[in-house]
Amino acid sequence: MIVIKVGGGAGIAYDTLCADLAALTRAGQRCVLVHGGSHETNTLAEQVGHPPRFVTSPSGYTSRYTDRKTLELFLMAAAGKVNKLIVERLQGLGVNAVGLSGLDGRLLEGPRKAVIRIIEDGKQKVLRDDWTGTIEKVNTDLLHLLLNAGFLPVIAPIAASYAGEALNVDGDRAAAAIAVALGADTLVLLTNVPGLLRAFPDEHTLVRQISRTDVEEYLPLAQGRMKKKLLGASEALTQGVGRVILSDARVAEPVSRALTGEGTVIA
Template sequence: MIVVKVGGSAGIDYDAVCADLAARWKAGEKLILVHGGSGETNRVAEALGHPPRFVTSPSGYTSRFTDRQTLEIFEMVYCGKINKGIVERLQRLDVNAVGLSGLDGRIFEGRHKDSVRAVENGKTRVLRGDHTGTVEKVNTGLIELLLTAGYLPVLTPPASSYEGVAINVDGDRAAAALAVALKAEALLLLSNVPGLLRAYPDEASLIRHIPADDVEAYLEFAQDRMKKKVLGAAEAVAGGVRRVIFGDARAGQPITAALDGAGTVVS
């Protein structure tokens, strides 16, 4: 089993990802796709007059402040436009894909965090009314049902809280939890960069290999959202996934290239 997470940043070539995925699926490989949608969510939120608000925690992690209206816009884009766009591409390629959010069948479950500590103008404030959380539990029953019946699952945040409330969760860490739960042999985190760069944005500074027992030491090279990918990779290898690869989804055959060792390999 290979879990492929494709991001939602500008420049990602979903056609290339889907074509590669379809070819491998038809050759008999078992794969699951997890996707993001942050770039498009920002655009739609602006257009709807509810612009995105990003907050930085005291430890330096950036996240989207998700009030109820933001959550609804998030669902429109992630579960609607992006998820169905990917399912449509795969169906055109004759792959029987099924798109689901983490709410469906409670595939992704975690604790609802209603408040977030945010550093603004040098001061730490507590913001309430946040609909966020982290995936703590993956319920694989529905996924296994689908895979056994020959369907390719295409998964996206949000997740479900233990009380059944929709929560915005990080897609990279959700994919990592999924890879652990399914005992996947590899987790691919594909984005619009060649991999983890030592001196972002210099693409020539690509880090080729990260030892599995030392992933957190590489957090220092990752800024803002890239930190979540490094954290996800650390969680996946700690949970028994043998290989995590940060790969490039902008062109070519992104999945095949990553599995062939392009990008940053954590092993």
């Protein structure tokens, strides 16, 4: 079992990813795909006059501030356009993909964050009207139902709160939670760089191997979203996933190449 997360940034080669998934599926490999939607959400938000706002937590992690309007835009972009275009590509390649979000069937479930704390202009502030959450439960019955029937689940990172509200959740950590729940051998995190870089953005400084016990030592090297990817990797490994590979989504056969060890392998 392989769980793949592909980022939602600009420059992601979805056509080559889907072709690779089709080949792996034909070879008998069972896969679950989790995807982002950041670029399409940003574009839509600018078009409707509600530009994105990014905030930094006291611990140094940057994320999208999700008020209710932003949540609805994220639903449109990620669970709508991005999800269905990936499903369309896979269906065209003969893969019986099913697109859904973590809200559907309470596939992903957890508490809504009542408030979030951020650092802005050197001061700690509290933001309310936040529609993000953390994942505590994965509906494995639903996933096994789909997988055992021959479907490839394509999942947008939206969860259900315990009150049934839609929540924006981190895609890398969603993929990690799914990988743990399914007992996956491998979690592949694809992005628009070759892996963790010692001197970002120099792609010749790729870190090729990290021991699962040393992940925290590499956090200072991580720039931007890569911090969340390392956090998701650590969570997956400590809960039983065999290995995590951070690899390049811009190349041909991105998943197959990652499985051969291209990228940063954490095990």
